[in-house]
Amino acid sequence: MxxxxxxxxxxxxxxxxxxxxxxxxxxxxxxxxxxxxxxxxxxxxxxxxxxxxxxxxxxxxxxxxxxxxxxxxxxxxxxxxxxxxxxxxxxxxxxxxxxxxxxxxxxxxxxxxxxxxxxxxxxxxxxxxxxxxxxxxxxxxxxxxxxxxxxxxxxxxxxxxxxxxxxxxxxxxxxxxxAAEEAKRLERERIAREMHDVLAHRISMLSLHAGALEFRPDAPAEEIARAAGAIRNSAHHALQDLREVIGVLRHSAPPAGDPVPDRPQPTLADLHPLIEECHEAGMEVDLALDAGDAPEGLGRNVYRIVQEALTNARKHASGAPVTVTVAGGPGTGLTTEVRNPLRVRQITRIPGAGAGLIGLTERAQLAGGRLEHGATREGDFLVRAWLPWPVETSREDT
Structure with a gap:
């Protein structure tokens, strides 16, 4: 061609x-x-x-x-x-x-x-x-x-x-x-980002439970059964999320030329279930949410940032307490901080490609915001993102 x-x-x-x-x-x-x-x-x-x-x-x-x-x-x-x-x-x-x-x-x-x-x-x-x-x-x-x-x-x-x-x-x-090639490239990047955001969290949860079983073979039968159940649930949710993403890819556009509907996307309201899921996996996560009814697009970006930051914390600082802070409002923007200690003894290290933080930075920039990450003077690793929240924007507008 x-x-x-x-x-x-x-x-x-x-x-x-x-x-x-x-x-x-x-x-x-x-x-x-x-x-x-x-x-x-x-x-x-x-x-x-x-x-x-x-x-x-x-x-x-x-x-x-x-x-x-x-x-x-x-x-x-x-x-x-x-x-x-x-x-x-x-x-x-x-x-x-x-x-x-x-x-x-x-x-x-x-x-x-x-x-x-x-x-x-x-x-x-x-x-x-x-x-x-x-x-x-x-x-x-x-x-x-x-x-x-x-x-x-x-x-x-x-x-x-x-x-x-x-x-x-x-x-x-x-x-x-x-223009067509650029649209295809952007769509491929969007799909790749979506696949990473959806599956990295689930697979890291599965790897965390499997690592615990590997290093604690003498654990009580009740804990082993609970960990096996968590592994099964994580695998089930991962397959379900994968089916949804693939279903969107296979969806054919209607004759009228309407856009292909996207898969159901998370919002700020889904942060609490995300934290509960981390608690069930044995993570110590503290959430401080001080934001109103944010637009769906803004809430989705914040959710993905928190999800990826928690995934990185599980990979590189397993067992460390994590603090998640989300605050802001219309006009001032929405600030998200995820903090965890740097030096923590890990049971097992989950491999990663190192593209998670790069993807978060690109996501924040595409939303018109910024993202910073790195070690602090207190010896913590901090991921801080700021995303704009226009005054006239509301959930009904989205």
Missing amino acids: TEYRWLLPSVLLGDGDERRPVRRSTRDWIVDVLMFLAACGLALLTLPDLEGQPAPVVVIEQVVGALSCAAVWLRRRWPVALALVTSVLSVYLTMVGGAAAVALFTVAVHRPFKISGPILLLGFLTLIPFSFLRPDAELGVLGVAIIGVAIGLTVFAWGIVVRARRQLVWSLRQRADI
């Missing part, structure tokens, strides 16, 4: 490889027939100018005129060569004028000005000897030259307009292709 895309400018502008076979569409055949008929018509209009000419000149005019009209069918493959030959022949012959006009138009359409301009100039130069060799009794030398220049400029301007229109169409197609 990429190879044909690079050939698109050559096809539209006619600047492709002349050795490549010309494949005419139905429209191309219609245009070529019209151009052939136009060349023949212009050649027939010059028949009265042959009166009084010697018989050999008349025969040469008719033969060369017919051949030049037939050569119009080669204008797509060799437009420059056709224009040069017809321009040279038009120094004396009149019936070549139709094919010369078609060739000039073709060069103006299919070649840049650095090529078509000199060919137009060559055509003007041929008018000088033609005006003296084949003068017209009524128009005179100057009249023939003026009419020739006017016809050449008209044909050339027409070709330039057609070329400019084709360039515009090609440019619009390129922009549309680029």
